[in-house]
Amino acid sequence: MxxxxxxxxxxxxxxxxxxxxxxxxxxxxxxxxxxxxxxxxxxxxxxxxxxxxxxxxxxxxxxxLKKGGLTVDIAPRPGEQHSYPAPKKDLLAQAIGKKTETVVDATTGWAQDSLALFRMGYQVTSIERSPVMAALIRDGYQRLAQKDWVQRRELQPPNLLIGNAIRLLAGLPKTPECIYLDPMFPPKRKQSAATRKSMAVLRDILGDDLDRQQLFTAAWSATGKRVVVKSPDYAEPLGGKPSTVYSGKLLRYDVYLK
Structure with a gap:
């Protein structure tokens, strides 16, 4: 790593x-x-x-330097609802569980899944080990807190914890119902230009998550009900045979139920 x-x-x-x-x-x-x-x-x-x-x-x-750059985008992604709470209809919501309330995103990265979960009404805690990415995430959450729809509903953006998730998960003050993992897997296929740029930068800063097996073990010990692992479709299941799987075209969500 x-x-x-x-x-x-x-x-x-x-x-x-x-x-x-x-x-x-x-x-x-x-x-x-x-x-x-x-x-x-x-x-x-x-x-x-x-x-x-x-x-x-x-x-x-x-x-x-002169034009462009990457920032934490707090707007809904293409195809996502702008309403709050957004409907829990997509594969991510099905994997997390529609009745789940508390979620820890242990591999926050560009925070797009944390933000999607927040917009769906989940109580989200984000963990990020890179101080550089954490600074970008914090800025995104501060901008989110200034949005009219957030202030009108008196909502609090996701809580951000900075550090190694393996250690932080062991010390959570409350047991979350779900821990969500989206570890960095070695790339196998070509990606879109925008995806290539953001993921290449993230990989350059963080490297591959070579400790993802230990991370899964820590998540399984810390969760109250389930661990959800987002994986590319070519990757082996991180925790062995999952309880259930929600598959998309290029990725899947492996769900491990306690």
Whole structure:
């Protein structure tokens, strides 16, 4: 497994777009990363950068320094409902369980599944081991908290825990009904350009989840009712034969019931 702090240790810098921005200062301190001006970033040897663009914390590489970048998208994905709570009709909801209330997403990444679960009305706790990804997720959740529909309903965005999920799962204050795992598997097929970019960056920061078997064991010990594993269709089941499987075109959800 790659060091989850590696991107903040010599390969990542913050870009200050305003003379004084406390947010940039705080993130730089937490990541141990330098703060550069835009011109300094262009001339630097850093591989990744964090900067605020259009009101969002954005992860940039050298190709996207002048335009583009990746951010935690808090809007529903194509095909997802915009209403709250969104209907629990898709494969993810079926795997999590429509009557389930509390879910821990132990491999949050770009937080798209955590956000989808939140919009469906689940009580979500997100765990992320990369401090860089955690900064992006925190920014996304802060933007979510400012949405009118969230404030009108007095909703709280998912709770974010930062650190190794194997350790954090053992110390949860309350037993969740479901623990959701979406570990990084080695790629086997071509992906869309957008997916390739976001997943390539995530893989570069985190590496493959070589400890995914230990993660499953920790999740099984910590869950109250079920563990759900999202897998590409070519991967072997992580926990042996699942209790039930919900399959899509390119992925599946293996459900393990206690």
């Amino acid at each position: 790659s060091d989850p702090t590696a991107a903040a240790n010599g390969t990542l810098a913050l870009i200050r777009t305003e003379i004084a921005d406390a947010r940039v200062e705080d993130i730089a301190i937490s990541l141990g990363a330098p703060i550069l001006t835009f011109d300094e970033a262009i001339d630097s040897t850093h591989g990744y950068f964090l900067a605020y663009r259009n009101g969002s914390l954005t992860l940039l590489d050298r190709q996207s």
